[in-house]
Amino acid sequence: MxxxxxxxxxxxxxxxxxxxxxxxLFGLPLLxxxxxxxxxxxTRALPTHPTLAHLRAALGGxxxxxxxxxxxxxxxxxxxxxxxGVWGALASRDAPRLVxxxxxxxxxxxxxxxxxxxxxxxxxxxxxxxxxLNGTVALVGVTHVVLITAYAYASAQAGIAxxxxxxxxxxxxxxxxxxxxxxxxxxxxxxxxxxxxxxLGFALSMGELGATIMIYPPGWVTAPVEVFSxxxxxxxxxxxxxxxxxxxxxxxxxxxxxxxxxxRRTALARRRSDA
Amino acid sequence: xxxTPWATPRDGLESPQIRVQALSVRYxxxxxxxxxxxxxxxxxxxxxxxxxxxxxxTLLRAIAGFTAPTGGRIALGATDVTRAPPYARGLxxxxxxxxxFPHLRVADNVAFGxxxxxxxxxxxxxxxxxxxxxxxxxxxxxxxPRELSGxxxxxxxxxxxxxxxxxxxxxxxxxxxxxxxLRAEMLEELxxxxxxxxxxxxxxxxxxxxxxxAIGHRIVLLHxxxxxxxxxxxxxxxxxxxxxxxxxxxxxxLLPARILDTPPGADGARGYVAVRIADxxxxxxxxxxxxxxxxxxxxxxPHDLRLDADPAAVSEGNRxxxxxxxxxxxxxxxxxxVDIGPATVRVDRPASAPLPAAGARVQVTFAAERAVxxxxx
Numbered sequence: 001m002x003x004x005x006x007x008x009x010x011x012x013x014x015x016x017x018x019x020x021x022x023x024x025l026f027g028l029p030l031l032x033x034x035x036x037x038x039x040x041x042x043t044r045a046l047p048t049h050p051t052l053a054h055l056r057a058a059l060g061g062x063x064x065x066x067x068x069x070x071x072x073x074x075x076x077x078x079x080x081x082x083x084x085g086v087w088g089a090l091a092s093r094d095a096p097r098l099v100x101x102x103x104x105x106x107x108x109x110x111x112x113x114x115x116x117x118x119x120x121x122x123x124x125x126x127x128x129x130x131x132x133l134n135g136t137v138a139l140v141g142v143t144h145v146v147l148i149t150a151y152a153y154a155s156a157q158a159g160i161a162x163x164x165x166x167x168x169x170x171x172x173x174x175x176x177x178x179x180x181x182x183x184x185x186x187x188x189x190x191x192x193x194x195x196x197x198x199x200l201g202f203a204l205s206m207g208e209l210g211a212t213i214m215i216y217p218p219g220w221v222t223a224p225v226e227v228f229s230x231x232x233x234x235x236x237x238x239x240x241x242x243x244x245x246x247x248x249x250x251x252x253x254x255x256x257x258x259x260x261x262x263x264r265r266t267a268l269a270r271r272r273s274d275a
Numbered sequence: 276x277x278x279t280p281w282a283t284p285r286d287g288l289e290s291p292q293i294r295v296q297a298l299s300v301r302y303x304x305x306x307x308x309x310x311x312x313x314x315x316x317x318x319x320x321x322x323x324x325x326x327x328x329x330x331x332x333t334l335l336r337a338i339a340g341f342t343a344p345t346g347g348r349i350a351l352g353a354t355d356v357t358r359a360p361p362y363a364r365g366l367x368x369x370x371x372x373x374x375x376f377p378h379l380r381v382a383d384n385v386a387f388g389x390x391x392x393x394x395x396x397x398x399x400x401x402x403x404x405x406x407x408x409x410x411x412x413x414x415x416x417x418x419x420p421r422e423l424s425g426x427x428x429x430x431x432x433x434x435x436x437x438x439x440x441x442x443x444x445x446x447x448x449x450x451x452x453x454x455x456x457l458r459a460e461m462l463e464e465l466x467x468x469x470x471x472x473x474x475x476x477x478x479x480x481x482x483x484x485x486x487x488x489a490i491g492h493r494i495v496l497l498h499x500x501x502x503x504x505x506x507x508x509x510x511x512x513x514x515x516x517x518x519x520x521x522x523x524x525x526x527x528x529l530l531p532a533r534i535l536d537t538p539p540g541a542d543g544a545r546g547y548v549a550v551r552i553a554d555x556x557x558x559x560x561x562x563x564x565x566x567x568x569x570x571x572x573x574x575x576x577p578h579d580l581r582l583d584a585d586p587a588a589v590s591e592g593n594r595x596x597x598x599x600x601x602x603x604x605x606x607x608x609x610x611x612x613v614d615i616g617p618a619t620v621r622v623d624r625p626a627s628a629p630l631p632a633a634g635a636r637v638q639v640t641f642a643a644e645r646a647v648x649x650x651x652x
Contacts, residue, residue, distance in 0.1 A: 173368040
């Protein structure tokens with residue numbers, strides 16, 4: 001078996017097969033989406049009468065608002081999920097096993113339940129005073145936070161398990177208060193995991209439809225909901241155009257996150273190397 | 276160990292830097308530390324020596340504030356810190372795996388404790404430069420820890436701990452991750468650093484007696500959560516107060532013996548005691564807590580024994596008849612294992628001596644002043 005894997009021709013064959021599967025499964029749908037967004041007509045194998053009209057239209061009116069709503073919800077929900085997830089992971093790390101299992105379940109279960117059910121459950125749960133959030137933007141935010149905190153929690157937990165031994169204790173012995181240890185040592189060391197969690201959570205929030213469609217108020221239509229209603233009304237090209245912008249926005253935000261998240265240089269080090 | 280026959284530095288302490296009183300750490304019924312009393316004076320280097328599980332690291336962690344004692348008190352200077360969190364104690368700590376902050380450069384690692392104290396920036400830079408200079412790491416200020424060798428990382432860890440100018444430095448097996456030549460170099464380095472900071476007390480945890488002897492003014496030997504010996508390295512080596520100390524410290528030979536009614540003679544007059552071992556009368560010193568009569572243990576170090584094949588050649592001193600069981604050349608020395616009656620002794624000899632053959636009948640000889648009697652417990 002290992003001989004098979006190590007032979008050069010087999011390696012090329014495997015790489016080729018992988019490339020084809022990736023292209024068919026992931027590339028083709030994306031290509032279709034992009035082609036549909038610039039299609040004037042699509043009656044044959046390939047679209048005809050290419051146009052930028054759909055893409056242009058998607059940057060105005062209700063569709064532009066939907067993009068903005070998605071971006072705002074995504075950023076807000078990601079930040080809230082990071083705070084909640086890291087808090088939960090830090091708080092439960094030294095807890096008894098049973099407590100930790102309980103916290104695990106609370107944070108991770110939403111991933112295992114259909115998002116439509118989550119939406120419905122939140123709708124019912126927050127429909128009576130004093131927790132009356134029905135028909136508010138806040139409920140959209142809460143729903144997204146509930147759906148994506150699992151990723152922040154799981155990533156933070158993995159990061160905490162990999163923290164170098166003794167560094168937090170060492171910071172304490174050097175005179176750092178617990179809050180200083182958190183800000184100067186623990187969180188910076190969790191940064192790679194938090195970045196990954198933020199990217200995943202944000203991407204999931206940007207594309208979230210199932211739960212949002214149950215709870216969104218009329219004034220806060222998100223991009224996926226708008227795409228759904230456009231295609232539902234038969235405006236397939238307009239829906240594809242908005243999807244392309246949604247994709248671009250998400251990638252743009254993730255790219256920014258990746259650039260900003262590279263290891264920071266502290267003040268002293270910067271001064272020294274500039275000198 | 277109040278019975279130790281020599282004056283230890285703590286006897287004369289006015290205000291110790293660290294004072295531990297009746298300190299206990301228990302997990303359920305298991306006592307990791309059992310009513311430990313320990314004082315460390317300013318400038319004193321105390322080594323906590325012991326096998327793994329002896330409680331030495333727990334004692335250090337309790338002093339540092341990471342392990343909460345279940346009983347007893349810890350004071351730093353005049354301040355009781357038994358319940359104080361680690362960050363309020365102001366002690367320098369160096370651990371085996373260095374625990375450098377991987378996301379910070381060397382200079383920022385060293386500056387960490389100073390920034391936590393919110394000192395002025397100029398003072399922080401001065402102090403960081405001073406301690407990096409002192410540890411020979413000034414050229415590496417802008418490196419990240421991952422770009423340094425193990426020895427360099429340990430130097431940074433020491434600089435970081437010293438930068439907060441602690442009254443006491445706690446070192447937990449600081450050299451165990453280094454290879455032997457580097458360990459020797461770092462030991463020398465630590466002695467040099469301590470000479471530059473003569474008022475800093477050092478508590479040094481190790482399981483390595485060579486390290487303990489090299490650096491300690493005083494060695495505190497722990498066994499099963501208790502202090503079994505406390506004294507200067509030379510004293511513990513030459514006159515171990517008990518069996519465990521003799522065995523742990525320098526791998527002493529221990530021979531069962533019975534104290535004789537001291538006959539009048541030159542040796543008795545000089546303070547030696549006569550004992551019976553394998554039909555021979557042997558003279559030895561008596562340790563402070565050895566019984567005055569009955570069964571005792573004769574403790575003699577392998578390098579204090581000599582081998583002689585010709586009984587006529589030995590005219591003076593103690594001698595025992597034995598049969599060589601095995602012998603081995605070890606490079607700088609050779610070691611013979613000799614059966615003496617039911618007991619066995621190890622004899623270390625110069626490498627240049629002829630290697631005795633297994634089965635050869637020999638005489639094992641040693642001076643009375645190099646042999647000490649211990650209580651058999």
